[in-house]
Structures are given as C-alpha cells and as structure tokens.
Amino acid sequence: MLTISGRLRSPNDGTVANFDMPMLERLPQSHFTTQTPWYAQPRKFSGPLLRDVLAAAGAHGTMLRAVALNDYWVEIPFEDSARHDVLVARLLDDKPMAVRDKGPLFVIYPFDARPELRSPVYYSRSAWQLRAIEVR
Amino acid sequence: MAVAGDRGSLAAAPGSAGRWRWRWLGSVGLALLLALVGAIWVQSRQATLLNETVREGSDYVVLMVFQNEAEYLRLREEWQRAIDPSQPLDAAALQLRYDIWVSRVGLLHNQETQKAVADHADFRPTMRQVDAFVAEADQILGAQPSQPLTRQALAALMPALSALGGPLHGLSLRASHNVGEQIAQRNEAVRRHNQVGLALTAFLLALTLAFALIALRQVRQLEQRRATLEELAASLRLARRDAEAASSAKSVFLANMSHEIRTPFHGLMGMLSLLRETGLTPRQIDYLRTATESADHLLAILNDILDMSQLESGRMTLAPAPVDLRVMLREVEALMRPQATAKALALHIDADPSVPERVMADATRVKQVLFNLLSNAIKFSDRGAVVLDLRQREAADGRPELHFVVSDSGIGMDEATVASLFKRFTQGDSSHSRRHGGTGLGLEISRNLARLMGGDIGVSSRAGEGSIFTFRMPSQPVVAAPAPSALAGTETGITPRPLQVLVAEDHPVNRQYMAALLESLGHEAHFTANGQEAVEAIRARCSRPQGGCFDLVLMDLHMPVLDGVGATRAIRALPDPAAATVPIVALTADAFPETRDRCLVAGMNDFLTKPVSPQKLAASLRRLFGAAGAHELPAAPPPPAPLVPAGSPPLLDRAAIAAALQAMPRERLAAMIHGFLDQGPQTVARLRAAVRGAEALELRVNAHAARGAALNLGLAALAATAEALHEGASHLPALEIARHVERFEALLPLTREAAVAAGLHLPTQRRNGAPESAVT
Numbered sequence: 001m002l003t004i005s006g007r008l009r010s011p012n013d014g015t016v017a018n019f020d021m022p023m024l025e026r027l028p029q030s031h032f033t034t035q036t037p038w039y040a041q042p043r044k045f046s047g048p049l050l051r052d053v054l055a056a057a058g059a060h061g062t063m064l065r066a067v068a069l070n071d072y073w074v075e076i077p078f079e080d081s082a083r084h085d086v087l088v089a090r091l092l093d094d095k096p097m098a099v100r101d102k103g104p105l106f107v108i109y110p111f112d113a114r115p116e117l118r119s120p121v122y123y124s125r126s127a128w129q130l131r132a133i134e135v136r
Numbered sequence: 137m138a139v140a141g142d143r144g145s146l147a148a149a150p151g152s153a154g155r156w157r158w159r160w161l162g163s164v165g166l167a168l169l170l171a172l173v174g175a176i177w178v179q180s181r182q183a184t185l186l187n188e189t190v191r192e193g194s195d196y197v198v199l200m201v202f203q204n205e206a207e208y209l210r211l212r213e214e215w216q217r218a219i220d221p222s223q224p225l226d227a228a229a230l231q232l233r234y235d236i237w238v239s240r241v242g243l244l245h246n247q248e249t250q251k252a253v254a255d256h257a258d259f260r261p262t263m264r265q266v267d268a269f270v271a272e273a274d275q276i277l278g279a280q281p282s283q284p285l286t287r288q289a290l291a292a293l294m295p296a297l298s299a300l301g302g303p304l305h306g307l308s309l310r311a312s313h314n315v316g317e318q319i320a321q322r323n324e325a326v327r328r329h330n331q332v333g334l335a336l337t338a339f340l341l342a343l344t345l346a347f348a349l350i351a352l353r354q355v356r357q358l359e360q361r362r363a364t365l366e367e368l369a370a371s372l373r374l375a376r377r378d379a380e381a382a383s384s385a386k387s388v389f390l391a392n393m394s395h396e397i398r399t400p401f402h403g404l405m406g407m408l409s410l411l412r413e414t415g416l417t418p419r420q421i422d423y424l425r426t427a428t429e430s431a432d433h434l435l436a437i438l439n440d441i442l443d444m445s446q447l448e449s450g451r452m453t454l455a456p457a458p459v460d461l462r463v464m465l466r467e468v469e470a471l472m473r474p475q476a477t478a479k480a481l482a483l484h485i486d487a488d489p490s491v492p493e494r495v496m497a498d499a500t501r502v503k504q505v506l507f508n509l510l511s512n513a514i515k516f517s518d519r520g521a522v523v524l525d526l527r528q529r530e531a532a533d534g535r536p537e538l539h540f541v542v543s544d545s546g547i548g549m550d551e552a553t554v555a556s557l558f559k560r561f562t563q564g565d566s567s568h569s570r571r572h573g574g575t576g577l578g579l580e581i582s583r584n585l586a587r588l589m590g591g592d593i594g595v596s597s598r599a600g601e602g603s604i605f606t607f608r609m610p611s612q613p614v615v616a617a618p619a620p621s622a623l624a625g626t627e628t629g630i631t632p633r634p635l636q637v638l639v640a641e642d643h644p645v646n647r648q649y650m651a652a653l654l655e656s657l658g659h660e661a662h663f664t665a666n667g668q669e670a671v672e673a674i675r676a677r678c679s680r681p682q683g684g685c686f687d688l689v690l691m692d693l694h695m696p697v698l699d700g701v702g703a704t705r706a707i708r709a710l711p712d713p714a715a716a717t718v719p720i721v722a723l724t725a726d727a728f729p730e731t732r733d734r735c736l737v738a739g740m741n742d743f744l745t746k747p748v749s750p751q752k753l754a755a756s757l758r759r760l761f762g763a764a765g766a767h768e769l770p771a772a773p774p775p776p777a778p779l780v781p782a783g784s785p786p787l788l789d790r791a792a793i794a795a796a797l798q799a800m801p802r803e804r805l806a807a808m809i810h811g812f813l814d815q816g817p818q819t820v821a822r823l824r825a826a827v828r829g830a831e832a833l834e835l836r837v838n839a840h841a842a843r844g845a846a847l848n849l850g851l852a853a854l855a856a857t858a859e860a861l862h863e864g865a866s867h868l869p870a871l872e873i874a875r876h877v878e879r880f881e882a883l884l885p886l887t888r889e890a891a892v893a894a895g896l897h898l899p900t901q902r903r904n905g906a907p908e909s910a911v912t
Binding site for chain 2: 072
C-alpha cells in the first residue's frame with residue numbers, strides 16, 4: 001500500500017519498507033479537522049503521523065519525495081515531518097478513502113492549526129493518493 | 137528709545153505671527169496624520185489582497201484543471217488499450233485510472249475551482265457532459281457496478297469519453313486565461329496601491345519637509361530673539377554701569393558741594409553773630425534770631441548731606457583712637473540732658489560694669505550715632521524716660537561687641553514703619569514729620585556709620601509702647617597705659633614751661649575757675665570780659681617790641697560786645713603776624729559739631745566744651761604745644777555715685793567737681809561755688825527783667841553765661857535749668873520761662889545745701905575770697 005525507499009535503517013522488504021493498512025493502523029493514531037482547498041467544508045483526517053511512519057522505517061535524510069498513484073510527485077523537506085504534525089491520513093471523516101475520494105492515503109498538513117501553512121507551497125506538498133515515499 | 141522700540145517689536149511678534157504659525161503647524165500635523173492613515177489603509181488593502189490570493193488558491197486551480205485534463209488523457213489511453221482486442225484486458229489498471237480521474241473531477245465541483253472558471257460559458261455544459269459520462273461509466277467501473285466490465289461495454293462508452301477531450305481542454309485553457317487575468321487584475325490593483333502608496337510617501341515627504349522648514353524657521357527666530365535679548369541685556373548692563381557711574385559722580389559732587397557750601401556759610405553765620413552786636417532794634421533782633429535759627433538748621437542739614445554723600449561715595453573714613461567710654465557717655469549725657477529736661481523726660485545713661493574702660497573707636501562718629509538715637513527718642517517721647525544702656529555682649533562669631541541700647545517710652549512704631557525706617561527721607565510717621573522737622577537722613581547716616589564700624593543698628597518697636605534701638609559695634613579694648621601717679625609727674629622728662637594765657641570770658645565765676653585751672657597746670661592767666669577787649673589786649677601786647685605776646689587765647693563763644701567767633705576773625709585779620717597767628721581755643725557750653733565747625737572755620741585751633749576739666753585743658757595744650765604744654769593727666773576719677781540717679785538731674789555733677797578738685801584746693805572751689813550762688817539773686821533779677829521786657833537775646837545771654845559757670849563748677853541742676861532757659865528763650869511761652877526762672881531761684885539754696893553736704897563749706901572769710909584778675 002505504501003512503499004518507503006531510499007535511506008532506511010530498517011527496511012522490511014529488501015531495500016524498501018512496505019506498509020499495508022494493518023501496519024499503518026498499528027502505529028499511534030492522530031487526527032485533526034481542517035479546511036482544505038479540495039473540499040468545500042472542513043473535513044476530519046485521521047491516521048498515523050508522517051514522522052512515526054518514517055521512524056518505523058528508520059528513515060533518515062534531508063528530503064522526501066512523495067509519489068502519488070498518478071505519478072504526481074512533490075518534494076517535502078524531511079524536517080517538515082518533525083516541525084509539523086503532518087498526517088499520513090487513511091480515514092476521511094472516520095471512513096476509509098477510496099481512490100476516487102483521493103485515497104487510500106493522503107499526506108495532509110494541519111492548515112487550520114498553523115496559518116502560515118495556508119500557502120501554495122504546503123498545498124502542493126499535501127500529496128493525495130499517496131503511493132510511495134523516497135527518502136534522500 | 138531704541139530699547140523701547142526693540143521691546144515693542146518683540147512684543148508684537150508673538151501676536152499675529154505666532155497665531156499664524158500655530159495654525160500652520162496644526163494643519164500640517166493634521167495632513168501628516170491623514171497621510172499616515174492613508175498609508176496604513178493602502179498596506180492593509182495589499183495584505184487583504186494577498187490573503188485572498190492565498191485562501192482562494194486560484195493559481196492552484198489551474199494546476200488542478202490541467203491535472204484533470206492530464207488524468208483524462210491517461211484514462212483515455214488506458215481505455216483504448218482495454219478495448220483493443222489484441223491486448224489482454226487489464227481491468228485493475230483501468231479501474232485505477234478511472235478512479236484517479238473521477239477524484240480529479242470531484243475537485244472541479246469544488247467551490248474554489250468554480251470561482252476560478254465559473255464565469256466561463258462552457259463550464260456548466262462541460263461539467264454536465266462529464267457528470268453524465270461518469271454516471272454511465274460508474275455502471276461498469278463504479279463502487280457497485282450494475283454491469284460486468286466487458287470490452288463491448290467499454291467500446292460503447294468510448295465515443296462519449298472521446299467527446300470530453302475538447303471541452304476539458306477548453307476548460308484548461310479557460311482556467312489558465314482566467315487566472316492570468318486575475319493575476320493581471322491583482323497586479324493592476326497592487327500597482328495602483330503602489331502608486332497611491334508612492335503618492336502618500338511623497339506627500340509625507342513634503343509634509344516632513346514643511347515641518348522641518350517650520351522648525352528651522354522657529355529655531356532661527358529663537359536665535360534672533362536670543363541675540364536681541366542679549367543685546368538688550370548688554371545695553372542694560374552698560375546703562376546700569378553708566379547710571380552707577382553717574383550716581384557715584386553725583387555723590388562725589390554732592391560731597392564736594394556741601395563741603396564748599398559750608399565755608400561761605402560759616403562766614404554768613406559769623407557775620408550774623410557780628411550783626412547782633414551792632415545795636416539793633418528789637419524787631420531786627422527778632423529777624424536776626426529767626427535768620428540764625430534758619431542758618432543753624434540749614435547747617436545741620438548740610439552736615440547730614442555731607443555725611444550721607446561721603447558715606448555713599450565711600451570717602452567717609454573712621455579715625456579710631458583710644459576712647460574712654462564712660463567719659464564719652466558723660467559728654468553725651470551733658471549734651472542730651474537739656475533736651476530731655478526741656479520735655480520733662482527722665483534721661484538715664486548707664487554702663488554695665490563689664491564694659492571696658494577704654495576701647496578703640498572713632499569717638500566723634502560714635503557720639504554722632506548716639507546723639508541721633510537719643511535725639512529721636514526724646515523727639516518722639518512726650519512722657520516717661522529715655523534710657524541709654526551700654527553693655528558688652530558676644531557677637532555671633534564670639535568676638536566681644538558693645539551694645540548701646542536706646543529705649544524710650546514714646547509713640548513707638550508699627551511693623552510697616554519699622555520696615556521703612558532706615559530708608560532715606562522717611563520719618564517714623566509722616567504726620568509727625570511736620571511737627572518734628574529734620575532731614576530724615578539721621579537714621580540712615582547712623583546705620584551706615586554703624587556698619588562702617590563693623591556693627592549695625594537694629595530696632596524693635598510696638599506702636600504706642602515705645603521703641604528700642606540697639607547700636608552694635610565691635611569692642612576693641614585698649615591695653616591701659618600705666619597712669620601717672622601724680623598730677624605733676626615728670627615721666628616725659630620735659631618740664632612744661634609756663635604759658636601766657638589770655639582768657640576772654642564774661643562771667644566772673646568762670647574767670648575764677650579758669651584762673652585756678654591754669655594755675656594748677658603751671659600757667660599764667662590774663663583776663664578780658666569780652667571779645668572786643670581781647671582783640672585790643674592782643675594788639676597791644678603782641679606789637680610790643682620786647683615781645684611777650686600771649687602763647688594762647690581761651691575764647692568764650694558767648695560774650696557781650698563781640699562774641700568769640702567775631703573776635704577770632706578780628707584777631708586773624710590783625711596786621712601783626714605774631715598777633716594774627718596766636719593759637720585760639722574755643723570755650724563753649726554746647727558740643728554741637730556745627731558749633732565746632734563754626735569755630736574752626738573762623739580760624740580757631742581747638743575747641744573745649746564746658747565743663748572744662750583739667751584733663752581736657754591739658755590734652756588741648758598738649759595738642760598745641762606738645763609735651764611742653766602739659767603732662768598727661770590721670771583720667772578723671774570715676775564718680776562716686778552712679779552716673780545718673782533715677783528721676784531729675786542731681787543738684788551736683790560729682791564728676792565735674794572731682795575734676796575741678798584736681799586743679800584747685802577744695803576751699804577755692806568752695807569759694808567759687810558760694811560766690812556763684814551769692815550772685816544768684818542778681819542773675820535771677822536780670823533774667824526776670826529780660827522775661828518782663830520780652831528780650832529773648834538778653835535772656836539767652838544771661839542764661840548761657842550762668843550755664844557755663846554752673847557747668848564748670850559742677851552745679852548740674854542749675855546748669856540744666858539755665859540750659860532750658862537758654863534753649864527756650866526764643867520759643868517757650870513767657871509763663872513757661874518764668875517757671876524756669878523760678879526753678880533756678882529755688883535751686884540756689886538747695887544747691888548750696890548740697891555743696892555743703894559734699895564738703896564744700898562756706899569759707900570763713902568769704903568776702904576776701906577769690907581774687908578777680910584784671911586785664912593786664
């Protein structure tokens with residue numbers, strides 16, 4: 001479901017770390033409700049924190065490349081995961097997300113908690129239909 | 137005028153210009169405020185614009201629309217591959233592509249997206265077309281497909297899918313254009329705001345410059361005003377210096393002038409006294425008396441002015457010399473008692489035992505101050521007593537000070553009067569000044585003199601309760617020189633040579649007294665009874681070829697025919713140089729400085745006040761002839777009784793009697809006293825006759841003569857009464873004068889009793905008593 005590759009200390013599949021949904025569910029869960037450019041109303045996002053996912057894979061580096069199902073990719077500075085409570089959301093309004101609902105995984109920033117995040121830079125870093133993360 | 141003009145312009149400037157400047161400052165300040173508010177508005181508008189951009193994310197919409205198109209193209213490609221019979225059907229890949237695209241389509245329904253592209257005419261039909269396709273496709277690719285996924289079904293939908301390509305591409309272009317326009321609009325707005333901001337900044341700059349200009353103007357004006365003020369101050373300083381110089385020059389001028397005026401004035405007074413002896417009618421005598429009194433008054437004023445101007449110009453200098461304080465007090469008392477007696481006031485003068493015998497002081501000036509204070513006290517008291525107490529106290533710095541405390545029971549003064557007391561030309565109460573006369577300079581002169589001596593005069597007074605004036609001066613005791621034990625001591629080693637002394641004196645008792653006095657000093661006395669005779673005697677004796685001119689003339693001032701001053705002028709005018717330069721010493725009962733001045737101006741060499749004690753005469757002789765004139769005599773013995781017992785003056789002046797006893801044996805003095813008393817009835821008769829005939833001058837002459845003799849013999853009460861008669865002769869009512877004459881008569885037996893009680897017995901051979909020397 002999510003493949004983390006690149007500079008990892010604890011890969012679980014050769015040189016990469018593969019996560020399926022139960023593995024993500026086992027990580028500490030978090031949630032927030034926020035306004036986004038993609039929905040008319042504020043929505044609730046739930047799932048593990050990005051830093052916990054990275055930690056589970058033993059990832060270390062300076063830059064992340066988030067890749068979506070449609071091969072859209074965007075670069076996220078590694079420190080964003082430490083500085084902000086970035087979620088790897090797997091539930092939208094407590095429901096699993098279908099691909100057509102931008103699922104199944106959605107990298108989302110807490111836009112409402114930090115006004116400075118409401119900028120195109122962070123909107124573009126919120127990669128949905130997340131498929132893989134490359135650590136550099 | 138220039139100064140006044142400058143000040144005028146200074147005063148006018150803040151009026152109109154100041155108001156104008158304030159209005160200017162106010163409006164500029166307001167404009168600045170408005171400009172700042174405008175700038176804030178522009179910046180907040182820009183911030184709002186920026187926020188709108190961020191929130192709407194309209195540029196992000198472009199990306200979404202393009203990605204939607206891209207996903208559509210990838211789906212179409214996958215779809216075509218799926219319906220191609222030559223390739224295996226990858227349902228999962230198609231499903232994923234389809235889901236991704238549908239998720240993108242969902243975004244287009246989003247409000248923000250609609251805002252960016254909604255005004256595009258094709259948007260709604262395109263969306264309807266897309267939605268219709270999704271609804272159909274969902275039957276085979278949706279979450280709950282109602283038909284199986286087959287190539288046929290897919291192929292059937294292919295045309296509808298392909299038909300979406302054109303509209304979606306148009307949407308992309310439209311979104312792109314729209315966003316471009318929005319950006320252009322926003323840029324335009326920002327540019328506009330920037331322009332407004334620039335204009336505001338320029339405006340602010342202009343206003344700031346205006347402010348700076350005003351401030352600069354203000355500073356320059358302040359600078360100018362300061363310069364003007366400095367100029368003004370400088371000119372004021374200059375004016376003050378000029379004024380001070382002028383004032384000082386005036387003081388010097390006044391001092392010179394009053395001094396210069398006095399010389400001819402003394403001549404005038406001398407002539408007046410000569411005029412009196414030229415056989416005048418009673419009316420002329422009366423006029424002359426008024427003229428003399430006016431002249432006396434004028435002289436007193438002149439002296440005051442001279443003192444004042446000398447004090448002001450700093451030319452007044454003190455000549456401190458050893459002064460016997462108690463002797464000085466007796467002299468003051470002798471002068472002041474008649475005034476006090478004339479007003480029926482008690483006069484007490486006393487010195488504390490702690491006061492040193494002799495101090496260094498300028499006796500003339502100290503007495504001048506005391507005269508002034510006592511005269512005032514007497515002048516402003518109508519009853520009770522005037523008291524002069526001399527004490528020694530410690531000053532604030534611990535040095536000894538003499539305090540002359542003059543207290544009276546007079547009208548007193550309120551605080552305001554006390555405050556203005558030492559100011560020039562003021563008297564205690566202006567309503568009294570007419571009554572009491574005077575220059576009003578007295579107290580100021582006294583205070584200035586006191587300050588010159590290093591002391592001051594203070595006053596405390598309550599209206600109606602009298603006043604206390606305290607004259608303080610530093611006490612500098614004189615180490616007493618060892619007093620010679622005897623009268624005829626020979627410590628100096630020079631034996632005085634006998635001097636030939638001519639005494640011009642009209643009163644027989646005084647002649648006897650002077651004879652005794654001169655004899656005791658080892659000199660030979662010759663007598664004349666008036667000034668005319670004295671001039672003749674000198675002319676006769678000094679023109680003798682064998683020489684033997686008189687060594688000295690003792691000249692009584694009040695004499696019939698020609699008085700002392702007139703005689704002195706006549707002697708000084710003699711052609712024979714030896715006669716014209718003979719030393720002349722005045723004898724007088726009044727110690728007024730003006731009298732002394734008159735004598736000295738007339739050409740006399742010295743001045744002795746009655747009673748003439750041996751000490752005084754010896755001192756004068758020493759001044760004129762050095763040690764050859766006389767030995768220094770011991771100071772007069774202190775009086776056995778306090779200076780003044782309470783109440784009226786005593787019958788006898790024990791100090792004067794003690795002094796006289798130094799010069800002659802007791803019997804001789806007793807003979808003189810009894811001789812004087814024997815002549816008393818005749819004197820009384822003459823006085824009565826003068827009162828009856830209203831002959832003031834006659835009264836004065838007789839009273840004065842009696843007073844001089846009584847003073848010399850120490851008959852204090854008689855002397856005081858004679859003084860009162862002398863003083864009051866011209867202005868007291870006849871009844872009052874008659875009362876004084878009666879008192880004089882009544883005092884004769886009382887004085888005789890007192891004299892006998894004091895050990896001055898009637899000599900047994902009185903009729904053969906003291907010889908009366910004739911003119912040689």
